[in-house]
Amino acid sequence: MKLSKLIYKSVFWRSLNVISLFVLNLFIARHFGADYFGDFFYVINSLSLFILFFSFCLETGLGYYVAKEEVSDFHAVLFSVFWSLVASTIILGVLFFFRVSFLSQNKNFLLFSFCFIAGNFLLTFFNNLFTIKQYFILPNVMAVFFNIGLCFLPFFYASSNNLNVGNFFQNYYFVIFFIQGILLVISYFFIFTKVLSSKPFTKNLFFKILKYSLKSFIGNIIFFLVYRIDYWLLNYFSINALDFGNYVQVSKLVQVFLIIPSIIATTIYTITAKGYESSINKNIPQLSRIIFSFVVIICFIIVLFGKWFFPFIFGETFTKMYLPFLLYMPGIAAIATLYPFTAFYAGANKIWTNIIGSLIALIVIVIGNIIFIPIAGINAAAAVSSIGYVVYEIYVLFIFKKEYGLQIRDCFIIKKDDFKHIAKLLKS
Numbered sequence: 474m475k476l477s478k479l480i481y482k483s484v485f486w487r488s489l490n491v492i493s494l495f496v497l498n499l500f501i502a503r504h505f506g507a508d509y510f511g512d513f514f515y516v517i518n519s520l521s522l523f524i525l526f527f528s529f530c531l532e533t534g535l536g537y538y539v540a541k542e543e544v545s546d547f548h549a550v551l552f553s554v555f556w557s558l559v560a561s562t563i564i565l566g567v568l569f570f571f572r573v574s575f576l577s578q579n580k581n582f583l584l585f586s587f588c589f590i591a592g593n594f595l596l597t598f599f600n601n602l603f604t605i606k607q608y609f610i611l612p613n614v615m616a617v618f619f620n621i622g623l624c625f626l627p628f629f630y631a632s633s634n635n636l637n638v639g640n641f642f643q644n645y646y647f648v649i650f651f652i653q654g655i656l657l658v659i660s661y662f663f664i665f666t667k668v669l670s671s672k673p674f675t676k677n678l679f680f681k682i683l684k685y686s687l688k689s690f691i692g693n694i695i696f697f698l699v700y701r702i703d704y705w706l707l708n709y710f711s712i713n714a715l716d717f718g719n720y721v722q723v724s725k726l727v728q729v730f731l732i733i734p735s736i737i738a739t740t741i742y743t744i745t746a747k748g749y750e751s752s753i754n755k756n757i758p759q760l761s762r763i764i765f766s767f768v769v770i771i772c773f774i775i776v777l778f779g780k781w782f783f784p785f786i787f788g789e790t791f792t793k794m795y796l797p798f799l800l801y802m803p804g805i806a807a808i809a810t811l812y813p814f815t816a817f818y819a820g821a822n823k824i825w826t827n828i829i830g831s832l833i834a835l836i837v838i839v840i841g842n843i844i845f846i847p848i849a850g851i852n853a854a855a856a857v858s859s860i861g862y863v864v865y866e867i868y869v870l871f872i873f874k875k876e877y878g879l880q881i882r883d884c885f886i887i888k889k890d891d892f893k894h895i896a897k898l899l900k901s
Contacts, residue, residue, distance in 0.1 A: 485609075486614070487613055487732065487736045489613055490613040490616045491732045491733075493616065493621050496624065497621070499786065501513065502788055503787065512714065515721070518701055518704050520589060520590060521701075522697065523564045523567070523568075524560075524564070524593050525697050528560060529690045530689035530690035530693050531552075531682065532598045533819075535553065536601040536605050536746075538685075541746065543681075544674065547666045549602055550661060550666055552674070554595070557654075561590045561594055565583060565587050585644045589646075589647035589648075589650050589651070591651055592647075592653060592655075593654070594654070599661050604739050605743055605746075606665060611660055619649050619653050623642075688825065691828055692824050699861060699865070702838060703838065704724075707846060715790060716793060716850060716851050718791070719790075719792070719851065722787060722794055723794050730805050731809055734808075737760055738812040738813055742817075745819075757873070758879060758880075761810045761811075761813050761883075762888070764810050764812070765809065765810045769806060772805065779794070779798060783798075797854070800855040800856040800859055801855045802859070803860075804862035804863060805859075808862040814873055827869070829868065833865065835861070837857070837864050838858055838860075838861035841860065841861070842854055845857060870884060
């Protein structure tokens with residue numbers, strides 16, 4: 474299938490998922506307010522770091538060799554389920570041993586945390602496997618169903634419960650991840666798996682997966698911190714709950730901008746991993762400048778209307794989002810246009826380019842936040858993150874230019890042929 478058609482299919486179905494996520498995010502913000510919103514996603518963010526750390530990014534190595542048809546679907550299912558359970562148990566032991574403070578207010582936090590962690594592991598593995606198979610419909614439709622269903626949870630809350638409505642919502646939010654993960658495992662098994670596989674899962678193959686995953690693990694840990702280190706630094710400097718909630722909402726909005734670029738990047742990664750590096754590298758600058766153009770247009774609209782739009786859409790407690798978002802805009806444009814390049818390097822097994830670039834960005838962000846958060850709070854965090862993303866983009870574009878003769882302007886200046894390409898894609 475052509476790259477454009479693959480992108481169209483993935484964007485269409487993932488867009489439904491994105492819309493449902495936005496609805497859920499909007500519901501949480503309006504129903505619970507900025508202070509709960511910030512605390513809730515601080516817990517999610519902290520657990521996500523545990524998940525990322527103990528996954529060792531084995532899903533990336535597994536997916537890479539499934540794409541190359543060196544690992545059978547049967548062994549991919551066994552490996553994914555096995556590691557999801559092992560890693561979840563390890564994390565549960567860590568949470569129990571250290572009695573992690575951000576969940577201690579809930580007496581059943583270990584049980585619900587296990588559901589969230591194991592569910593996320595399964596979703597990570599099997600969403601990746603479905604994407605490798607270029608099968609976009611089922612995982613995204615399932616996610617839409619559960620995201621919309623979560624919006625109705627507080628209405629089933631009864632006052633006789635021992636939990637307050639916030640903990641009630643958090644618990645079932647965690648459980649639904651596990652249910653969704655189990656359903657994806659069953660679906661993948663029956664759609665793709667042959668129980669009797671002719672391909673052995675050898676020790677050498679495992680070490681190949683481990684070697685690729687280790688590089689991805691280093692890169693993803695750094696990249697996760699590039700995106701999220703500001704949460705912990707803002708918490709360290711005791712930013713008040715209302716400001717923190719506003720900043721988290723801005724950060725969530727930034728992620729919305731990156732959804733479509735990440736979908737495109739996943740498609741590029743899949744094709745490059747199959748061995749089409751030489752035929753796809755010429756498409757990267759075009760995709761980058763199309764993404765850049767759309768991001769700039771949407772950012773300009775938000776500049777005009779965001780000051781009243783944010784409180785209107787998210788609620789009256791979100792009045793401090795506008796300036797941090799403005800400061801974030803250069804970083805949004807930078808990181809969005811960077812996605813095709815980082816996906817290309819990951820698929821071509823040249824992950825060290827991404828690792829070095831993200832490490833430089835992390836150093837900039839950490840130093841800048843330590844210096845400026847005590848002075849300017851959430852506005853400083855937004856500005857420093859934006860600068861870090863721009864630095865990351867400059868590094869990767871420089872490397873790509875050196876290797877493939879890229880003209881930097883080709884990543885940003887839209888061309889006449891691009892409009893024809895977009896029109897053709899929309900028409901299809």
